[in-house]
Amino acid sequence: MNISVVIPLLNEQESIKELHNWIADVMQSNHFSYEIIFIDDGSTDESWKIINTLASKNSTVKGIRFLKNFGKSQALHAGFEKAKGDVVITMDADLQDNPNEIPELYNMITIDGYDLVSGWKKKRYDSVISKNLPSKLFNWAARKTSGVKLHDFNCGLKAYKIDVVKNIDVNGEMHRYIPVLSKNAGFTNIGEKIVKHQARKYGVTKFGMNRFLHGFLDLITIWFISRFGKRPMHLFGALGVIMFIIGFSFSIYLGIDKLFLNPTGRLITERPQFYIALSTMIIGTQFFVAGFLGEIILRSKQDKTRYLIKDEINL
Structure with missing residues (x-):
């Protein structure tokens, strides 16, 4: 099979049939062997019924229906697991991505x-x-943080070698950073293509302004994971050592000052340096504990539950 088209969707009943026909025309005119995998991420409209109808008429249409709304990342992950084509194309279901870009x-x-x-x-x-x-x-922030030189990380229209989608773990809300996940997995030959953006024809967007806040928080997460995901003790241990050295240095200073330089002066507990020393040593210990916990969690069995599928078609 040449191409798997993976399409996550939520309440896009007006556009599904039109998008399917458009993709089918492009595939047939270019003589591609293909499959179209629709992932219904908990739609409450007639989306799944339409996918079912299309699948009954065309064996290239396949469908996955989630039990509830789990999110775009989980929908893509489910589609990637089922994809069989040499090249996997992802696109949104709202007709803002142009199937003519596929060839x-x-x-x-x-x-x-x-x-x-x-x-x-x-x-x-x-x-x-x-x-x-x-x-x-x-x-801009994603480029500076990740080192991946793309202008539009969040564009839904992307193409992948099948090996890429089978070897990356898309969870949480990390669909924005699939290029970064791919780079971290060793797939560094990442390109970019200017594509046509079309005005939304039906319905309304499912994403609000909060996606950008979530995006920046996820960016921090993926930066940390890419740098220290396999060695959390390197970060927390280093911070712990620095804080502990600061606290221990203040403690040595207070001890020498009290014993030899100013034995009749204020009590150690009345001096601010004492509390600086105490606080930094406690914080240093906590950083060490955080590092150890990170190492233990990293080596423990992780929970793989990401979504629950209610129905499948032709898979």
Whole structure:
């Protein structure tokens, strides 16, 4: 199979059929063998019914239905687990991603040799204040922090080698940082393609301004994980040593001063240096404990439950 198209969705009943027909036309005109995997992330409208109808008429349509809304990252993870194509294409279901971009994305993976190609919606039809400016700030911070030179980390239209999606762990809300996860996994040949952004035709966006706050918090998380995820003691242990040295130095100073320099002066407990020494030594110990706990958790069996599937079609 040439291509797996993975499409997470939530309450997109108006656009599913039109998107399917558009993708099918592109695939057939380019003679691709393909599958379309719709992941219904807990829709409350007729989305699953439409997917069921499409699947009954076309064996290339496959569906996964979550028991409830688990989030886009979990939906992508479920689609990646089921994908069988040599190249995996992800796109949103709201018709803002253009399926006509698929052939060139496919060629960039299979001919140009990229591991991952991310779309760049250079010209957008979103609100400048509510989306464009925060998105530019978010992408700038992601580039500086991760070292991955992409202009649009959050673009839903991406292409991957099958090996990439089978070897990355997309959880939480880390779908924004799949290129960073891929780089951390060793897939460093990451490209970018300017793609056409289309105005939303049906419905309303499912994401509010809080996604940018969550995005920045996730950025801090992924930076920490990429730097210290396999060696948390290196960070917490170093901080603990620094804090402990500061506290111990104050303690030595107070002891020498009281015993030899000023034995008749104030009690040690009446001096601010005593509390600095006490606080920093306690904080240093806590950093050490945090490092040890991180190492223990890292080596323990992790909970793999991310989503619960209610129904599947053709899988």
